[in-house]
């Protein structure tokens with residue numbers, strides 16, 4: 496073959512390969528976010544790597560972060576940075592719902608996710624016309640499923656402005672923007688009046704709070720007396736042994752890669768809820784058998800991870816994705832290993848469900864206190 500023909504053939508094949516990896520193979524888990532659209536939230540391209548370094552130095556030793564009061568105050572800002580760094584990668588590689596769900600035999604991940612979400616309005620007894628609060632709403636996957644399933648109106652709150660814009664765009668696209676609203680704010684001090692919601696829920700979000708009392712206290716305040724609150728909590732289980740170095744490494748790995756100021760124990764949740772005034776109606780680890788593993792979706796994706804890191808590398812090399820994306824992707828890959836290990840050993844669950852009620856008598860007590 497002539498050298499010129501060889502060069503042309505190599506160029507065409509090379510271009511074809513890049514095209515295949517980036518546009519075809521790199522297409523989203525749920526179509527809508529393509530690899531070529533990977534931004535890093537509202538961080539400008541040149542700041543991504545610095546922000547990642549800052550994030551990493553803050554969350555490297557989570558327990559210490561949570562115990563020093565001054566550091567605990569900084570947690571929401573670092574959580575915001577974390578979601579700037581990961582939101583697009585999550586949407587691209589996981590979809591619009593940023594949580595786990597038990598696997599369901601013969602059903603797709605998308606079905607399993609939706610069913611896990613629909614359990615929430617069912618537990619709340621949500622009806623058309625009710626006003627529900629979504630505490631830590633992400634880009635609104637659960638909010639849309641819950642509004643569609645129950646006919647209720649949902650107001651979501653997230654600390655991350657980039658997510659607010661993504662969620663609003665998705666709500667419009669789904670034709671649910673008249674019933675789903677998104678607010679940018681801190682769930683530790685919410686911009687809502689007392690007793691303004693019929694029900695509330697949080698899905699894998701309150702684990703970002705340095706003190707669970709603070710977020711539960713806020714939910715208690717904004718709920719109407721008699722109103723219900725459901726939360727899916729990330730916790731360590733009774734199988735966790737603080738003296739086992741493998742357990743400690745696994746839990747630290749989860750905390751580091753998921754912006755957590757320190758995981759709580761399963762047996763702490765109900766007492767914290769009671770401390771702020773809630774009645775505990777029900778408590779159940781939704782990961783326990785007969786539920787099927789929630790971590791298989793993470794585990795089965797080894798080939799997908801390999802493909803994704805290649806896509807991310809090629810995109811960074813071509814300067815389509817900002818510098819720093821590879822590091823963020825690597826961090827997520829690592830935390831996925833720790834999450835899988837936490838699930839397999841049973842020392843961790845991301846779906847400890849609590850159903851809580853604000854007592855109807857809370858109204859009378861509040862009146863008396865005035």
Ligand SMILES: C=C(CC[C@@H](C)[C@H]1CC[C@H]2C3=CC[C@H]4[C@H](C)[C@@H](O)CC[C@]4(C)[C@H]3CC[C@]12C)C(C)C
Nearest residue numbers: 584585588589593594699753800803824827828831
């Ligand atoms: C509730 C939280 C987030 C839970 C999950 C939605 C995410 C936890 C780990 C994430 C991921 C890990 C590996 C990524 C992979 C390397 C990449 O190629 C594609 C995206 C991942 C699968 C990514 C997707 C979201 C998670 C599963 C926390 C933060 C409280």
Ligand SMILES: C[S@@+](CC[C@H](N)C(=O)[O-])C[C@H]1O[C@@H](n2cnc3c(N)ncnc32)[C@H](O)[C@@H]1O
Nearest residue numbers: 592593594631632633653654681682698700703
């Ligand atoms: C893992 S995501 C879960 C999102 C959503 N519940 C879902 O399942 O798709 C956690 C969410 O909590 C939000 N969050 C964390 N800390 C917050 C805070 N202090 N105030 C408001 N939102 C917060 C994040 O911005 C993010 O939207």
